[in-house]
Amino acid sequence: MKLITYEIKTVFGITQRVGVLRDTEVIDLIHAYSLYLSKIKSSSRAYETAKQIIGKDMLSFIQGGSFSLEAAKTALDFIYSTPAEEVRKNDIGEIFFSLNDVTVKVPLQPVSIRDTLNSEVHFKNSLEVVGISELPALFYERPYYYRTSHTSIAGHEDVIPWPSFGERLDFELEFAAIVGKKGINISAETAHEYIMGYTIFNDISIRDYQRKDMSTSMGPSKCKNFSHGNILGPCIVTSDELDPSNIRLQARINGEVWSDSRSSDMHYSFAQLIEFISKEETLYPGEIICSGTMAFGCGLEINRYLKSNDIIELEVDGIGILRNQIIKF
Incomplete structure (x- = not known):
């Protein structure tokens, strides 16, 4: 399933709902399951x-x-095995909407976001920018990650305001696993049981500010924590429909391809990340764990940076396209 959070105008005002996206059609899950319960379960x-x-x-x-x-699966099976006229004419409410008639919002307000440093190529390219030619040995010993802001999240087609500080704004091409079950000390062998689904992640970074942040040895700070700086969407694809081990990821700026990678570039799999992160620490439903930036997955690696009005498109096979525009007000 491709799950979305969508917004629609009703007689009661604007409301947000959970739906399933199929091509250009949105199915309202509460209404669909309501109809199933009323017709089948009376x-x-x-x-x-x-x-x-x-x-x-x-x-x-x-x-x-x-x-x-x-x-959700029961509801979908029911509405697609029931005559269309019977589904559309009901006392519950609208079940089908055209994608053009709704506004797709950020799919999830996450409980937390952990972003990883996970691509050998990306890490090496980034270090070379500051004159370092060798990766630290610790990179190969265990995963590294940081927690970033989960309270200023943007979604598909949201405008990203240029922050009031910093000049070199950059995108980062990533995708993320959504934790679906509470767990601690999870083994890599069972980690798949804890992944509910996947979405695209764009970690907007202020590169000139990042160098100052990192000089303190405290890790990223304001360079990655500002309004709409973390972007998720457009949907969540359930884990039963996506094998994350070798999918294509592409970044386009104003239609021009800047990055073209595969998820096999990840040094540590999501299973390995979950095993390490959950070591003596409980994971909760709604937390997200990001893949880390892919090889050549940001402007820093190719010495190209964003400008005001640029349109960023991150496309991930099996998930879709996450599109946003950067605006300097």
Whole structure:
């Protein structure tokens, strides 16, 4: 399934809902499952039950675990095996929407974001910019990551305002795994059980500020923490529909290809990342773990930086295109 958070105008105002994207059609999950409960289970409280199981937002849906996912699959199976006229004419509410009639929002307000340093090529290229030719031996001994802001998230087609500080703005081509189940000391062999799905991640970075941040040995600070600096979307693809081991990722700026990579560039797999991160630390549903920037996956590596009005498109096979425009007000 391709899960989205979408916004639509109703008689009660603007509301956000969880839906499934199929081509150019959006299926409202609460309404679809409500119809299933009312028709098949003869439930007198179908809508209230569906809202409780599906959840009021994407985080609630993820926290519902396999119960919510199975309900969503049941709802989809039902509406696609029921005559279209019967589905469209119901007392529950609209189930199908054209993608053109809704606004796709950031799919998830995550519980946390951990971003990793995971590509040997990217790391080497980045160090060469500051005159270092060899990677530290620790890179090969264990994964490295940092926590970044999860409270100023942007989504597909959101405008990204140029921050008031810094001159060299950069994109970073990544994708991310969404944790779907609580766990601690998770083995790499069982880590797949804890991944609910995947989405695209763009880690906007202020490169001239980053050099100052890193000189303190404290890691990234304001260079990666500002409004709309972390971008997710456009959807979450459930883990049963995507093998993340060798998919293509591409970055385009104003239609020009700046980066073309494969996820096999990751030195540590998501399973290995989860094993390390969960060591004596509990992971919770709704946390996301990012792949790290792909080889040649940012402007720093090719000495090209973003300008005001640039349109960034990150495309990941099996997920879609995450598109945003940078605007200097």
